[in-house]
Amino acid sequence: MFDVQSLRSGYGEMSVLKDLTFSVSDEIFAVLGANGAGKTTLLKTLARLLPLQAGSLSLNGADVSRSPAYAMPDAGVAYVPQEENVFPDLSVQENLSIGGRTGHRTKAEKIEEVFALFPRLKERRGQAAGSLSGGEGQMLAVGRALMQDPKVLLLDEPSAGLSPLFVDALFSSIAETRKERGLTIVLAEQNAVKTLEIADRVMVLSLGEMHLLRPRSELQMSDITAAYHI
Ligand SMILES: Nc1ncnc2c1ncn2[C@@H]1O[C@H](COP(=O)(O)OP(=O)(O)OP(=O)(O)O)[C@@H](O)[C@H]1O
Ligand SMILES: [Mg+2]
Numbered sequence: 001m002f003d004v005q006s007l008r009s010g011y012g013e014m015s016v017l018k019d020l021t022f023s024v025s026d027e028i029f030a031v032l033g034a035n036g037a038g039k040t041t042l043l044k045t046l047a048r049l050l051p052l053q054a055g056s057l058s059l060n061g062a063d064v065s066r067s068p069a070y071a072m073p074d075a076g077v078a079y080v081p082q083e084e085n086v087f088p089d090l091s092v093q094e095n096l097s098i099g100g101r102t103g104h105r106t107k108a109e110k111i112e113e114v115f116a117l118f119p120r121l122k123e124r125r126g127q128a129a130g131s132l133s134g135g136e137g138q139m140l141a142v143g144r145a146l147m148q149d150p151k152v153l154l155l156d157e158p159s160a161g162l163s164p165l166f167v168d169a170l171f172s173s174i175a176e177t178r179k180e181r182g183l184t185i186v187l188a189e190q191n192a193v194k195t196l197e198i199a200d201r202v203m204v205l206s207l208g209e210m211h212l213l214r215p216r217s218e219l220q221m222s223d224i225t226a227a228y229h230i
Pocket of ligand 1: 011016033034035036037038039040041042082157190
């Protein structure tokens with residue numbers, strides 16, 4: 001899927017990510033790290049919303065280092081930002097309607113799939129998205145992204161501000177979606193405990209640098225917390 005070589009990225013002249021090299025295959029690839037570690041910067045760079053300052057980025061063997069963000073959905077990449085990821089004045093149903101580009105299945109079928117994954121949204125289909133709870137809003141944002149039939153889903157802290165019950169529901173839906181669709185997921189998170197339950201591999205960022213990258217099976221919680229205390 002993604003192949004990242006010596007990636008440098010940031011804002012203007014400032015580099016946040018200094019020299020990242022890793023690849024993401026068909027897996028749930030988690031990116032953990034404290035506030036300001038560079039998780040959002042990395043996901044924005046993968047979504048092509050930030051230019052690369054150095055290095056290269058390829059997707060399924062094709063160089064996308066200079067691809068514009070608008071080309072990424074057609075390349076199979078969907079991005080769910082950390083904030084402001086739904087249209088607050090539109091209803092749940094309307095948000096989903098403008099989310100999906102039509103492929104083999106009709107839009108109505110795709111919306112029903114999202115409702116099957118997140119029954120909570122079905123009950124609130126007529127409600128303005130801005131009046132949903134935090135967790136329901138995240139479900140809607142993930143649902144909208146799934147309407148694109150992506151091959152890679154970039155999720156930026158979907159559990160932020162959610163109660164444990166919502167985090168459980170959201171994470172089991174993410175795991176289920178991956179099982180059903182064989183979707184590759186890059187998941188930026190603060191919630192290390194929950195993330196370890198579903199991730200295949202975990203990268204921990206610390207001040208823009210890779211602190212570690214390991215399969216979940218070879219990782220202890222103490223390895224992760226070390227990166228949060230720098
Ligand atoms: N638009 C911006 N302009 C300049 N600097 C920025 C901008 N956005 C983020 N930064 C800086 O880049 C660094 C990394 O921020 P980033 O948002 O990637 O962290 P994060 O790991 O996603 O943190 P959080 O867990 O709080 O979301 C921070 O030092 C931040 O201040
Ligand atoms: Mg962030």
